[in-house]
Amino acid sequence: MKHILVTGGAGYIGSHATLRLLELDHKITVVDDLSNGWQSAIDALSKVGDLTFIECRCGDYDKMMDLMSDHQIDLVMHFAAFAAVNESVKEPLMYYENNTGNSLSLLRAMMDSGVNNMVFSSTCATYGLPTPDQMPLTEDCPQKPISPYGWSKLWFEQALSQCTKANPSFACTALRYFNVAGCDPQGRVGEHHIPETHLIPICLEVAKGKRDDIKIFGSDYDTPDGTCIRDYVHVDDLIAAHLLAMKHLEPGVMQTFNVGIGRGYSVMEVIESCRRVTGHAIPAVSHERRQGDPDMLYNDPSKIQKAFNWKPKYEELDAIVATAWHEMNL
Ligand code: UDP
Numbered sequence: 001m002k003h004i005l006v007t008g009g010a011g012y013i014g015s016h017a018t019l020r021l022l023e024l025d026h027k028i029t030v031v032d033d034l035s036n037g038w039q040s041a042i043d044a045l046s047k048v049g050d051l052t053f054i055e056c057r058c059g060d061y062d063k064m065m066d067l068m069s070d071h072q073i074d075l076v077m078h079f080a081a082f083a084a085v086n087e088s089v090k091e092p093l094m095y096y097e098n099n100t101g102n103s104l105s106l107l108r109a110m111m112d113s114g115v116n117n118m119v120f121s122s123t124c125a126t127y128g129l130p131t132p133d134q135m136p137l138t139e140d141c142p143q144k145p146i147s148p149y150g151w152s153k154l155w156f157e158q159a160l161s162q163c164t165k166a167n168p169s170f171a172c173t174a175l176r177y178f179n180v181a182g183c184d185p186q187g188r189v190g191e192h193h194i195p196e197t198h199l200i201p202i203c204l205e206v207a208k209g210k211r212d213d214i215k216i217f218g219s220d221y222d223t224p225d226g227t228c229i230r231d232y233v234h235v236d237d238l239i240a241a242h243l244l245a246m247k248h249l250e251p252g253v254m255q256t257f258n259v260g261i262g263r264g265y266s267v268m269e270v271i272e273s274c275r276r277v278t279g280h281a282i283p284a285v286s287h288e289r290r291q292g293d294p295d296m297l298y299n300d301p302s303k304i305q306k307a308f309n310w311k312p313k314y315e316e317l318d319a320i321v322a323t324a325w326h327e328m329n330l
Contacts, residue, residue: 001025001026001027002026002074002075003028003029003071003074004021004026004027004028004073004074004076004077004246005029005067005068005075005076005077005115006021006028006029006077006079007077007078007080007106008031008032008036008037008058008078008080008081008121009031009032009042009045010030010034010037010039011032011037011038011079011080012180012190012191012193013079013177014030014032014037014077014079015037015038016184016189016236016238017077017079017242018045019184019189020239020240021077022045022050022051023048023049024243025050027050028049028050028052029052029054029071030045030051030052031056031057031063031067032053032054032058032080033056033058034055035082036082036083036193038192041189044188044189057080057102058078058102058103058105058106059098059101059102059104059105060105061109068109068110068113069113074115075115075118075246076106076115076117077118077246078103078120078121079121080098081098081099081103081121081152082094082095082098082149083123083149084149085125085150086291087149088147088148088152089147091148095148095149095151099149099152099156100152100155100159104156107156107160111167111170114169116169116170116171116251117170117172118170118171118172118173119172119245119249120172120174120175121175122153122154122157122174122175122177123150123176124176124177124178124258124299125145125147125150125153126143126145127144127150128143128144128145128146128150129146129292129294132295135298136262136300137260137297137298137299137300138258138300138302139176139256139303143157157174157256160174161254164252164253164254165252168251168252169251169252170251171252171253172253173245173248173249173254173256174254174256175242175245175256175257175259176256176257177233177238177260178231178258178259178299179198179232179260180232180234180235180238181198181200181232181233181320181324182234182321183235183323183324183326183327184235184236184327185326187326190324190327190328191235191324199214199267199270200270200321201324202214203271203282204324204328206282207274207278207280207325208328212283213282213283214285215285215286215287216268216287217267217287217288217289217290217293218287218289218290219286220289221289221293221295222295223295223296225268226268227266227267227268228267228295228296229264229266229297230264230267230270230296230298231260231261231262231263231264231298231299232260232261232270232317232320233259233260233261234319236313236314237259237310237313237314241257241304241308241310244304244309245308247308248308257304257307258299258300258303258304259301259310260298260299260301261301262298262299263315264296264297264298270317270321271284273321274321274325276318277321277325
């Protein structure tokens with residue numbers, strides 16, 4: 001049993017991590033300022049195991065120092081972040097302040113209190129606009145972000161890498177996520193963003209009658225059906241990668257892994273999957289391209305497969321979508 005600090009544990013991915021960690025009997029402290037998280041997720045998680053919730057920014061150095069001095073924290077899983085690319089273009093400073101600034105304060109508190117283990121949520125947005133010949137993406141693809149979001153995450157990756165070199169007791173793994181989707185199959189926690197910008201939840205909102213249609217952002221990409229291709233990984237498979245990363249931390253080493261299943265689906269294929277799963281027509285309309293979308297992004301999962309023997313349980317899109325649809329209908 002470990003005592004794990006989960007930042008952003010009331011949000012989509014953090015709440016799924018907290019759920020699994022509680023099921024494994026770890027003691028969990030969630031720190032979340034509820035800017036993108038939900039009290040209802042904390043209430044649901046409190047029924048599962050030993051959970052303490054502190055409502056504050058993970059970048060509040062004094063509070064994090066108090067927490068880490070009063071309790072023996074074994075590891076930090078750091079999810080708390082803003083993650084909307086478009087918003088980051090409009091409000092870059094907000095992204096640097098939160099994703100980089102608050103993360104640096106958290107790291108400072110860890111260093112000052114001797115908490116030496118971190119698993120960090122990074123993103124394939126740190127790769128920018130890879131060319132089609134760079135697909136599938138490996139971890140050594142050059143990191144050239146094209147959005148403040150991507151930069152805000154890359155800067156913290158850099159800080160982690162340099163701090164790990166300077167401090168041989170510090171161990172860290174950054175997981176670079178592809179498109180995370182789906183929910184806990186029992187629907188105890190789910191995916192809720194305001195405003196919602198992600199493809200699968202929006203399609204499901206159309207099926208629920210909350211929206212009229214889904215807008216396809218670009219139908220003239222260099223892909224077989226003209227719509228963008230992405231790699232959708234189920235949130236439970238992503239969390240399984242976190243559990244493995246936690247197990248394989250090595251002092252003085254910063255490890256990085258992409259987490260995506262290694263198979264791409266087009267926007268059109270996602271819409272068709274949502275139609276099959278929901279039995280709803282889900283009207284789709286063509287729309288102009290969204291800024292900064294590469295034609296295709298999908299992962300080469302060999303590194304994480306080899307290092308951790310990680311294998312996704314969900315490889316079919318319909319199965320991923322079905323878990324999200326189930327949660328939405330509870
Ligand atoms: N997308 C779309 N309509 C929407 C939302 C998304 O066509 O209403 C497209 C988007 O342009 C991208 C893909 O769906 O090609 C996945 O987008 P999402 O925002 O879900 O994730 P991202 O790839 O930005 O992390």
